[in-house]
Amino acid sequence: MNRANFVCGAIGVAVGGGAYFRTSDFPADVVMKIGPAFFPSMLAGGLMLSSAALMVIAAMEAAQPAAPDAEAEPFRLSLGDGRVRAVVTTLAVLAFTLVLVPLGFIPTSVIFLLAMMALLGVRRPLLMAATSVGVTLGIWLIFEKLLVLTLPAGILESVLY
Amino acid sequence: MELLLHSFGNVFHPSVMLIIAMGVAIGITIGALPGLTATMGVALLVPLTFGRPPLESLAMLLGLYCGAMYGGSIAAILVRTPGTPAAAATVLEGYPIAQRGEAGRALSMALFASFSGGLTGALIMTFMSPVISDVALEFSTVEYFALAVFGLSVIVSISGKSIVKGLMAGFFGLLISTIGADPISGFPRFIFGQMDLFEGPPFIPTLIGLFAVSEVLANVQITRATQRVLAAVDRFFPSKADLKASWKAICRGSVLGSFIGAIPGAGGDIAAFVSYGETKRTSKHPEKFGTGVIEGVAASECANNACSGGAMIPLLSLGVPGDAVTAVLLGAFVIQGLQPGPLLYKEHIDIVYNVFASMIVANFAVLIIGALGIRLFAKVILVRKAILMPSILVLSIVGAYAMRRDVFDVYFMLGFGVFGYFMQKYDFPLSPILLALILGPMAEANLRRSLVVSGGDFGIILTRPIAVALLVLAVGSLIAGFYNHRKIARRLAEQERTGRDVPDE
Amino acid sequence: MKRRSLLAGMAAAAVGCMMSFTAQAADWPAKPVTMICPWSAGGGTDLLLRKFADSLSKITKQTVTVVNTTGGGGAIGHAAIMRAPADGYTIGMITFELNSLPPQGLIPFTWKDFDPMMRVNVDAPALTVNAKSPMNGLKDFADYAKAHPGDVTIGNSGPGSVWHIAAAMMAEELGITAKYVPFDGAAPAVTALVGNHLTAVSVSVAEVRSQVAGGNLKMLGVMGEERSSLFPDVPTFAEQGVKATFGTWRGLALPKGVKPETKAQIQKALKAAYDDPEFQAFAKSAGLNLAYQDDKAFEKFLEKNANDVARVMRSLGLAKK
Structure with a gap:
């Protein structure tokens, strides 16, 4: 049995089932036979069917040897571990989004770029400072000046305008 | 005729050419930046054209339109992020080619195909507008429904190794495309109290999340500070062998793209996927698709650029925009006091000719500026990944945010980034979701509109010959896709057994 | 080091706020003005507002930025206008949907939660x-x-x-x-x-x-x-012989709570921008029907419009019971 595919299929069935359940309290259309629930419930059915098919196929398949790098490497909670870096990256984007409006685009972006470069192993302070400021200002100029789309100014409000 | 030449002469004036070139350069930049679409670029520059002469303003905007259509392929090839939705199909083959260190090869083919497609579209527009716009008007809601179904049948072609997983992705995409206000009754579906979802799942953030963010998440895991992709950027014109492999795809894509563009409401994204699907279906070696096949790049890029010319046809001759960009361009005409449509042909035929000429010039400008830029663009992947990846993230965040100035969209993007990462990890194809998000609402809304008109009778579909033909084509393409898929599976199995490439039949 | 510069920045921002606060009483506008557009860039409302902002900027000699806060069929932008700081430096464009969203139960506020300043345009079907x-x-x-x-x-x-x-x-x-x-x-x-x-x-x-x-x-x-x-x-x-009249409208409004003397100054500047020949010429060429009403008349208009819309939506089955 291919466990990964079996689990994926199970998730698909669950999502489809959940969506199908929710469509049951969509209002019926009085005039037409098909109302707001028609398409979503049909699609949820399709998702459940194809997911179930995946589960069946996965159950019949021979067990896959686990991907060597995933199992062989013991999990270490350090930045040297790729998976930890991916989680930290996700959290960093989350943090970026949280402070974007109060802090403003320019400071947030500079700090984010510095932190990310440090995370990925860049160790030259001058290069880090130059790129993070350069990239930030470049993006800011394109959006703010060329496209006249305002990005949050945040704490720099009084300086920028 | 004299007037035609005179109008063309006006466009070939150095100052106008310069303006077109400027528009193209801005367009390429906007197109290459994820999150900034051609539509948005044109929309943001329209107010700047107020008070300027019509020729200049329109030339600039048309240049931008053509430039952005090409620009989308650059980010698609280099960083796996479609710069515009229309470049989503280019990712499928372009990125693997660049990863092999042949970025220059993919970029030059994308440029050449964009130019060929764009020029074909512009020429078809110049010579066949009246005929094509009559056909476009025949499309009622029933035909739109059938067209959407036909487009969805491409999912089988872009499913990758497992059709079941492709179908799962497709159904999931279709299901999330029903989030938001129901197109007919206005009832809010699946929004979980979030007003931000009322207008449906935000498309650009979804796109950026699925492709760009997921790729960054995969990349930060393997990145060492010094790691770079080697890139041979030694050409800006495709090689003879590549051209020979791609000319059929280019011809087919150009015609398909022009026609799909001419149908109001169907744009470059749909054209590119359909053209890609057709090229894969008719290819002698479909099993290689997905691993970096040059004609796949050619097929999608020429189709989406041909769309620009096609989309201008109904705009000029009927006053009906052919896609989202031309809908904004309609506004630009109106600001100039011009009303596209039959009246424009009667009263301002010079402007019509100016538009034809500008589109043709703009495509040449794309070729020249693009060729000059290729070296510069390809430098992007020479940048150390430790610098490139964080920069892509910042661009992604800003791109997702700027459209609506809504942090909700950034969270949404991040969510789909993580989701896309796991999908890829477990071998699920991403593009069916995208195709479903584009075509799902089109299929549902138009079917239900048809049923409103017919009073709930499905028989209305059978009364429309074009729709029936399209639905038959959709079924045919599905069957061919399944058959093809079995052939691919057999070939791959054979390859594994013999350990070498099976020669082409 | 980083923290110190952050504090310095925050202090600067605080001082900036205070300065603008004292300036507000004396003369409007003492700093750039933001205008919120609840609809996306490139649409009719956006074009109209951007042209209006150009004229307002010319008249007040201050930067006027247009910000598109869109989504939720206009709900998100209108909410942003309502919640904007009531210092007179954020003005919003309100549109017809402010009257059609409440009956559907899609927004928990009505036009009464705004300070309408003037009606700009009415387009009849x-x-x-x-x-x-x-x-x-x-x-x-x-x-x-x-x-x-x-x-x-x-x-x-x-x-x-x-x-x-x-x-x-x-x-x-x-x-x-x-x-x-x-x-x-x-x-x-x-x-x-x-x-x-x-x-x-x-x-x-x-x-x-x-x-x-x-x-x-x-x-x-x-x-x-x-x-x-x-x-x-x-x-x-x-x-x-059919006596009904109807139309979509666009107007300008402030969040509640702007000081009356500031409001009077804003009103004057807005009217001057509206009368700018360049703005008038734009509206004419774009086919937008300008229909000025001052704040009092606009309020009366909104009241009647809201009632009409709610009644029809109930009969269409679109209103939330």
Whole structure:
């Protein structure tokens, strides 16, 4: 049995089932036979069917040897571990989004770029400072000046305008 | 005729050419930046054209339109992020080619195909507008429904190794495309109290999340500070062998793209996927698709650029925009006091000719500026990944945010980034979701509109010959896709057994 | 080091706020003004507001930035205007949807939660049919509808949209029944009518303008208070014995709580921007019907409009019970 595919299929069935359940309290259309629930419930059915098919196929398949790098490497909670870096990256984007409006685009972006470069192993302070400021200002100029789309100014409000 | 030449002469004036070139350069930049679409670029520059002469303003905007259509392929090839939705199909083959260190090869083919497609579209527009716009008007809601179904049948072609997983992705995409206000009754579906979802799942953030963010998440895991992709950027014109492999795809894509563009409401994204699907279906070696096949790049890029010319046809001759960009361009005409449509042909035929000429010039400008830029663009992947990846993230965040100035969209993007990462990890194809998000609402809304008109009778579909033909084509393409898929599976199995490439039949 | 510069920045921002606070009493505008547009860039509302902002900037000699805060069918932008700081430096463009969203239970506030400053524009819908149709007036249309029950389809720009409500009002006044076909915006509905796939559309004069001028469509009647300046030979509904008037509107509003003296200054500047010949010329060329009302008249207008809209939406089954 291919466990990964079996689990994926199970998730698909669950999502489809959940969506199908929710469509049951969509209002019926009085005039037409098909109302707001028609398409979503049909699609949820399709998702459940194809997911179930995946589960069946996965159950019949021979067990896959686990991907060597995933199992062989013991999990270490350090930045040297790729998976930890991916989680930290996700959290960093989350943090970026949280402070974007109060802090403003320019400071947030500079700090984010510095932190990310440090995370990925860049160790030259001058290069880090130059790129993070350069990239930030470049993006800011394109959006703010060329496209006249305002990005949050945040704490720099009084300086920028 | 004299007037035609005179109008063309006006466009070939150095100052106008310069303006077109400027528009193209801005367009390429906007197109290459994820999150900034051609539509948005044109929309943001329209107010700047107020008070300027019509020729200049329109030339600039048309240049931008053509430039952005090409620009989308650059980010698609280099960083796996479609710069515009229309470049989503280019990712499928372009990125693997660049990863092999042949970025220059993919970029030059994308440029050449964009130019060929764009020029074909512009020429078809110049010579066949009246005929094509009559056909476009025949499309009622029933035909739109059938067209959407036909487009969805491409999912089988872009499913990758497992059709079941492709179908799962497709159904999931279709299901999330029903989030938001129901197109007919206005009832809010699946929004979980979030007003931000009322207008449906935000498309650009979804796109950026699925492709760009997921790729960054995969990349930060393997990145060492010094790691770079080697890139041979030694050409800006495709090689003879590549051209020979791609000319059929280019011809087919150009015609398909022009026609799909001419149908109001169907744009470059749909054209590119359909053209890609057709090229894969008719290819002698479909099993290689997905691993970096040059004609796949050619097929999608020429189709989406041909769309620009096609989309201008109904705009000029009927006053009906052919896609989202031309809908904004309609506004630009109106600001100039011009009303596209039959009246424009009667009263301002010079402007019509100016538009034809500008589109043709703009495509040449794309070729020249693009060729000059290729070296510069390809430098992007020479940048150390430790610098490139964080920069892509910042661009992604800003791109997702700027459209609506809504942090909700950034969270949404991040969510789909993580989701896309796991999908890829477990071998699920991403593009069916995208195709479903584009075509799902089109299929549902138009079917239900048809049923409103017919009073709930499905028989209305059978009364429309074009729709029936399209639905038959959709079924045919599905069957061919399944058959093809079995052939691919057999070939791959054979390859594994013999350990070498099976020669082409 | 980083923390210190952060603190310095925050201090600077605080001082900046205080300075603008003291300046506010003396003279408006002492700093750049932001205008919120609840609709996306490139649309009609956005173009109108951006042109207005240009004129306002010219008159006040201050930067005026337009910010598009969109989503939720206008709900998010209107909420952003309502919640903006009431210092007079954020002005919003409010639109018709502020009156059609509350009956659907989609927003928990109404126009009464804003300080309306002025009405800028009103666009009336027209009942438009294909040029090949034999109908020539509202009476013909009503007769046709009564002779062919269940056959009349009227296209509009979306469920619960202004033109959906307009179509329902038309049908109510003409005493007919029709099927309302919602499209994704006015343009596809107009296209479908040109292709003869619908009986009529109920969208604004500006939206059918080019097709009418090009001889593909014809208008049977305009639902405005007076005839459209673009097509002065098309009679209004009232002239044809149907007394309903209706239209979409756009206006400017402040969040509640701006000081009266600041408000007076803003009012003056806005009126001057409205009268700017450049803005007037733009509106004319874009086919937008300018219809100024001062704050008092605008409030009265909003009151009546809100009631009309809520009533029709209830009869359409679009209002939340």
